Structure formats: C-alpha cells, structure tokens
Amino acid sequence: MTTQAEPAVAATAYHQGAFVPFTEAALPLTTQALQYGTGVFEGIRAHASADGGRLLLFRAHDHYERFLRSCRLLRIETPHTVDELVEITCELLQRNGTTTDTYLRPLGYKLALLPGTRPGVGLSGISDALSITGFPMGAYTPPGGIRCTVSSWVRPRSAAIPIHAKVTGGYVNNALAADEARAAGYDDAILLDGRGRVCEASTANVFAVRAGRLLTPPATADLLPGITRDTVLTLAADHGIEADEDELDVSDLHGADEVFLTGTGIGITPVNEVSGHPIGAGEPGPITRSIARHYARTIRGGGDPQHQHWLTPVRIGRG
Ligand SMILES: Cc1ncc(COP(=O)(O)O)c(C=O)c1O
Incomplete structure (x- = not known):
C-alpha cells in the first residue's frame, strides 16, 4: 500500500452546533474523550456520481443509525435525529463546495465535567459534543490487491x-x-x-x-x-x-x-x-473482481434500482 501524506481537511467543519472554519474548531486539553477514549465516530463516504452531475452520500442513514447506537452506549447525547445528521452532512459538503470523492468523519465525544462532577473516569455528569470534518479521499488501496x-x-x-x-x-x-x-x-x-x-x-x-x-x-x-x-x-x-x-x-x-x-x-x-x-x-480472483465492480457501480449511482435508496444526492458547488 502506498504511504500518503495526511489529506487536507475541508475548510469548513461542523463543530458543536455551528459551521466554523476548520482551523477554529479547537478542543481543550481537558477534553474527557482525549483523556479516556470516550468518543464514538463514523466514517462515511460521498462519491462523485458516474454521470458527473452529483455527489452521492453512501448509506448515510445506516451510518448515522450506527453512530447514534454508539453514542447511546457511551451515554453521549446528541440533539439530532438521523435525518438531521444527514442534512447537516449535506450542508457541510455544500458549504465546502465539495465536488470530489470525500470521506466524512462524525465524532461524538465526552467534553467537560459538569459542575459537581468529580474528576476521573466516567460517562455521567460530563457534557457531550458533536463535530464533523471532511476531507477529499479517493481509493487508497491498489486495485491489484x-x-x-x-x-x-x-x-x-x-x-x-x-x-x-x-x-x-x-x-x-x-x-x-x-x-x-x-x-x-x-x-x-x-x-x-x-x-x-x-x-x-x-x-x-x-x-x-x-x-x-x-x-x-x-x-x-x-x-x-x-x-x-x-x-x-x-x-x-x-x-x-x-x-x-x-x-x-x-x-x-x-x-x-x-x-x-x-x-x-x-x-x-x-x-x-x-x-x-x-x-x-x-x-x-473473479468473484472479488465481480463484487468490486458491482460495488463501484452502486456507490456512484449506476447500480440496481432497488438500491438507489442507499444514496443521498448532494447538490454540487457553492451557493
Ligand atoms: C474495525 C472495523 N471493522 C470493519 C469496518 C468496516 O465497516 P464499514 O463497512 O461500516 O465501514 C471498519 C470501518 O469502519 C472498522 O473500523
């Protein structure tokens, strides 16, 4: 596998309820999730459609359902439904003027001790936060295996x-x-x-x-x-x-x-x-190549009609 430099993160991030410049989306050193690993995340991809006119999020609803399940396990409260999270993600892509294959990283995390909570490891009495970043990412493994x-x-x-x-x-x-x-x-x-x-x-x-x-x-x-x-x-x-x-x-x-x-x-x-x-x-081998072909078609909008619901179109370009 080729080693690649860290991809440039998209200029705008969604951070604690607002769209902000990525460089301003900072966290304190005392962030509980940094200290104890008490965060949950997802990896979601958006692909340029085969016809070139659209960006398509792949199975975003399924990813955010898993995200909210992960949040519940760690008692991370998010004020958003799955539909709202998908909408926020679409808006993030639009605000960044994204036109190419992109990887999105929603992160839910334990942030700060609430008044009266004793310092130490735990999940309750701690505020929660949500941030989403994106960065351009194409295929990073060689098709040859x-x-x-x-x-x-x-x-x-x-x-x-x-x-x-x-x-x-x-x-x-x-x-x-x-x-x-x-x-x-x-x-x-x-x-x-x-x-x-x-x-x-x-x-x-x-x-x-x-x-x-x-x-x-x-x-x-x-x-x-x-x-x-x-x-x-x-x-x-x-x-x-x-x-x-x-x-x-x-x-x-x-x-x-x-x-x-x-x-x-x-x-x-x-x-x-x-x-x-x-x-x-x-x-x-032939089965791997066949599955890879069907997958590549599906994620770019050229798959079978019964799977079109896996795709969320995002309007490309600014404005
Ligand atoms: C440990 C682990 N297993 C499996 C997967 C594949 O999961 P998915 O196909 O939902 O990306 C991932 C990636 O998210 C992972 O981190």
Missing part, C-alpha cells in the same frame, strides 16, 4: 469493550495491529479472537471465497459488522453468489481461492497474501 499478516494482537471480546460500536478508545487495538503489520512490511493486519477465529482487519471486514461461495465471520463475532460487509452480502445475493456467515480460522484464509477486505475507507480490496501464503493465484 494488498498483503496482510495475522496480528499478534488479539481482538478484545465484546464483553470487554463494545466492539460492535465505533468507540475511539477501542481503536488502540486496531492501531497496534496496523502498526505491527506495516512495520513488518505488510499493508494490513488480520486480527483473531482469543480462540484463534478470524475477526476482522484493522479497519475492515474479511471475506474468503471457496468454490465460488463467500465466507465471512458472523456479525455476532467480536467484530464491527460493517455497512460495506452488508452491502457485499446484499449485492452477492442479487447476483447469485452464495454466502455463508461462519467461523473461519487462519487455515481457511490460507486455503481460500480468494480473500478480500471490505470497509467504507478501503472499499473492496483484494488480499493476495496472508502471512507469506499466496491466496489462490496471488492476484485478485
């Missing part, structure tokens, strides 16, 4: 940390795994649970292909059940590709015909190697 290693870091059980929510503090586990993988010359890490079952990659879900069928760990495993994962399962069903949600171990990956990762950031990324074992022919 990546190399993954199996991490020595184990995915925590969801009884230890809410893995099904996107909690900022929990991403220390993902960061350690990604960093270890890159230091060893790989592009990404695949994490197992304490019993050796495949959970997910550092910020993506994992699929294997065996004899033309998709295999992916069940949504009840210790993983984030991704919206892209759900999209892939839906598109596979549409196109007659059968799928099983079942436990996988490392040998299932080594022995697979194809392996690919799915995520909002990473899209559909073929995996050519897992810890030194080439997958299939060591290049993207």
Whole structure:
C-alpha cells in the first residue's frame, strides 16, 4: 500500500452546533474523550456520481443509525435525529463546495465535567459534543490487491469493550495491529479472537471465497459488522453468489481461492497474501473482481434500482 501524506481537511467543519472554519474548531486539553477514549465516530463516504452531475452520500442513514447506537452506549447525547445528521452532512459538503470523492468523519465525544462532577473516569455528569470534518479521499488501496499478516494482537471480546460500536478508545487495538503489520512490511493486519477465529482487519471486514461461495465471520463475532460487509452480502445475493456467515480460522484464509477486505475507507480490496501464503493465484480472483465492480457501480449511482435508496444526492458547488 502506498504511504500518503495526511489529506487536507475541508475548510469548513461542523463543530458543536455551528459551521466554523476548520482551523477554529479547537478542543481543550481537558477534553474527557482525549483523556479516556470516550468518543464514538463514523466514517462515511460521498462519491462523485458516474454521470458527473452529483455527489452521492453512501448509506448515510445506516451510518448515522450506527453512530447514534454508539453514542447511546457511551451515554453521549446528541440533539439530532438521523435525518438531521444527514442534512447537516449535506450542508457541510455544500458549504465546502465539495465536488470530489470525500470521506466524512462524525465524532461524538465526552467534553467537560459538569459542575459537581468529580474528576476521573466516567460517562455521567460530563457534557457531550458533536463535530464533523471532511476531507477529499479517493481509493487508497491498489486495485491489484494488498498483503496482510495475522496480528499478534488479539481482538478484545465484546464483553470487554463494545466492539460492535465505533468507540475511539477501542481503536488502540486496531492501531497496534496496523502498526505491527506495516512495520513488518505488510499493508494490513488480520486480527483473531482469543480462540484463534478470524475477526476482522484493522479497519475492515474479511471475506474468503471457496468454490465460488463467500465466507465471512458472523456479525455476532467480536467484530464491527460493517455497512460495506452488508452491502457485499446484499449485492452477492442479487447476483447469485452464495454466502455463508461462519467461523473461519487462519487455515481457511490460507486455503481460500480468494480473500478480500471490505470497509467504507478501503472499499473492496483484494488480499493476495496472508502471512507469506499466496491466496489462490496471488492476484485478485473473479468473484472479488465481480463484487468490486458491482460495488463501484452502486456507490456512484449506476447500480440496481432497488438500491438507489442507499444514496443521498448532494447538490454540487457553492451557493
Ligand atoms: C474495525 C472495523 N471493522 C470493519 C469496518 C468496516 O465497516 P464499514 O463497512 O461500516 O465501514 C471498519 C470501518 O469502519 C472498522 O473500523
């Protein structure tokens, strides 16, 4: 995977109830979420439509539903409904005059101790805040695929940390795994649970292909059940590709015909190697390529009519 410089953040951010210049969207050092990891986030993409006339948010309602579920888990109160959050996001894109593929990062977080609250770790008696930033981001993994290693870091059980929510503090586990993988010359890490079952990659879900069928760990495993994962399962069903949600171990990956990762950031990324074992022919296989094609069409408005509700059009340009 190529290393890229930090992308420039869009000039305007949504910060604590107002649209402000990004450079003015500052937080105090005492921010509780900074001290204790008590924030939740989402990653949402907007893509330029295939016909060039529109920007399309992909599954924004699903992302914000997950966001509000994550908020509830951490007792972060947001005054907004899903529809309002989608509207704010559209307005943010419009105010920035966004015309190209963009990644949006809503962040809900514990901010400051309310009067009478004792300093220390906790979730109650602390004010809450919401900020949304965006930055231009196209595909950042090579279409020819990546190399993954199996991490020595184990995915925590969801009884230890809410893995099904996107909690900022929990991403220390993902960061350690990604960093270890890159230091060893790989592009990404695949994490197992304490019993050796495949959970997910550092910020993506994992699929294997065996004899033309998709295999992916069940949504009840210790993983984030991704919206892209759900999209892939839906598109596979549409196109007659059968799928099983079942436990996988490392040998299932080594022995697979194809392996690919799915995520909002990473899209559909073929995996050519897992810890030194080439997958299939060591290049993207036909099922991965077919799923990637359907996905690429869907997110840019050229997919099947029954999935148009996944897209929220945003008027492009200022004014
Ligand atoms: C740990 C983890 N797993 C899976 C995913 C994929 O989820 P989604 O497809 O909803 O982006 C992500 C990215 O958000 C992630 O951070």
